[in-house]
Amino acid sequence: MKNVGINGYGTIGKRVADAVACQDDMQIVGVTKRTPDFEAKMAVEKGFPLYISAPEREGLFEEADIKLAGTIDDLYDKLDVMVDCTPGGIGAKNKEIYSEKGVKGIFQGGEKHEQIGKSFNSFTNYKDNLGADYVRVVSCNTTGLCRTLQPIDDLCGIKKVRAVMVRRGSDPGQIKAGPINAIVPNPPTVPSHHGPDVQTVMYDLDIVTMALLVPTTIMHQHNLMVELETPPSLDDVIETLETTPRVKLVEANKGLNSTAEIMEFARDLGRPRGDLNEIAVWKESLNIKDGELFYMQAIHQESDVVPENIDCIRALLEMEDDPTKSIEKTNKNMGIN
Numbered sequence: 001m002k003n004v005g006i007n008g009y010g011t012i013g014k015r016v017a018d019a020v021a022c023q024d025d026m027q028i029v030g031v032t033k034r035t036p037d038f039e040a041k042m043a044v045e046k047g048f049p050l051y052i053s054a055p056e057r058e059g060l061f062e063e064a065d066i067k068l069a070g071t072i073d074d075l076y077d078k079l080d081v082m083v084d085c086t087p088g089g090i091g092a093k094n095k096e097i098y099s100e101k102g103v104k105g106i107f108q109g110g111e112k113h114e115q116i117g118k119s120f121n122s123f124t125n126y127k128d129n130l131g132a133d134y135v136r137v138v139s140c141n142t143t144g145l146c147r148t149l150q151p152i153d154d155l156c157g158i159k160k161v162r163a164v165m166v167r168r169g170s171d172p173g174q175i176k177a178g179p180i181n182a183i184v185p186n187p188p189t190v191p192s193h194h195g196p197d198v199q200t201v202m203y204d205l206d207i208v209t210m211a212l213l214v215p216t217t218i219m220h221q222h223n224l225m226v227e228l229e230t231p232p233s234l235d236d237v238i239e240t241l242e243t244t245p246r247v248k249l250v251e252a253n254k255g256l257n258s259t260a261e262i263m264e265f266a267r268d269l270g271r272p273r274g275d276l277n278e279i280a281v282w283k284e285s286l287n288i289k290d291g292e293l294f295y296m297q298a299i300h301q302e303s304d305v306v307p308e309n310i311d312c313i314r315a316l317l318e319m320e321d322d323p324t325k326s327i328e329k330t331n332k333n334m335g336i337n
């Protein structure tokens with residue numbers, strides 16, 4: 001049983017904590033918070049030992065009657081790995097601390113690949129990260145692109161990818177982000193950073209991306225144009241995606257016309273927090289024309305990277321050499337496909 005800590009118990013951190021807790025080969029030995037808010041209270045109620053990452057704020061937790069197990073310094077000795085889920089940019093600074101403490105670290109997509117040194121996706125480069133000390137799980141958008149591009153590349157080879165990505169303006173719990181009434185080219189320059197980010201885990205892929213922000217809080221939506229080496233039949237592509245783990249083909253003609261309806265579907269599936277860890281691909285959007293594959297997909301930004309974090313723990317701690325077995329185990333324990 002491996003001991004896992006979560007530094008930063010927010011949108012991603014609390015989900016990774018729950019996903020660790022439902023595996024049978026790893027356990028949560030501590031999560032950290034800086035603020036004694038409802039998330040801190042619920043972490044304690046779930047039985048996760050709560051450590052403070054800003055010890056000077058300990059009095060605030062006492063006032064809020066939230067019991068601490070100690071400061072973050074007390075947690076390092078108990079860990080096999082720290083999963084850093086702090087806001088983008090902080091993880092790279094924390095890496096220095098983990099290194100001093102002799103603790104392995106997993107970081108999130110808000111960190112720069114160059115600062116962490118290695119990047120990870122379960123389907124593209126699991127084995128390259130076996131036994132590594134510091135690895136970054138690529139962002140929600142990059143994870144979404146890799147989940148569908150890797151099986152297509154395996155099926156028929158990819159010459160090049162061009163993708164337009166429509167991104168949610170903020171997460172549902174964020175009240176200060178936007179836009180509220182605008183479509184924002186983000187960045188207004190081409191390419192966006194997403195293509196190079198995919199290349200940190202699919203090293204030789206020719207990919208160029210453009211991105212926009214829109215006023216929605218739930219799900220990103222991607223539009224892909226993929227030139228194929230040896231174009232297969234459309235049925236072969238459909239069968240491949242239907243049998244790819246963590247990908248779900250959805251049909252507009254069954255009422256799943258939009259990101260809103262897909263999230264409603266996830267709630268109906270009874271998923272924790274109404275999350276959809278899988279990438280939803282609209283079946284009707286799949287088409288091959290002149291050797292080029294077209295499709296549209298939707299990504300639940302708060303949850304798609306969560307199973308990848310679990311596989312990344314197994315790779316770093318060399319608990320499982322075979323990505324397929326880790327993916328199967330993670331999925332079974334999380335109740336996802």
Ligand code: NAD
Nearest residue numbers: 008009010011012053085086087088108109110140301302
């Ligand atoms: P968040 O703001 O929801 O949570 C961050 C948590 O870290 C909060 O609990 C905050 O109090 C805590 N924190 C802040 N500063 C800290 C510090 N110095 N030390 C310890 N804890 C600190 O952020 P998030 O959305 O969960 O994002 C975390 C990481 O995951 C980022 O790198 C982000 O880019 C990445 N990510 C986010 C999403 C998403 O859609 N939210 C998707 C994929 C990846």
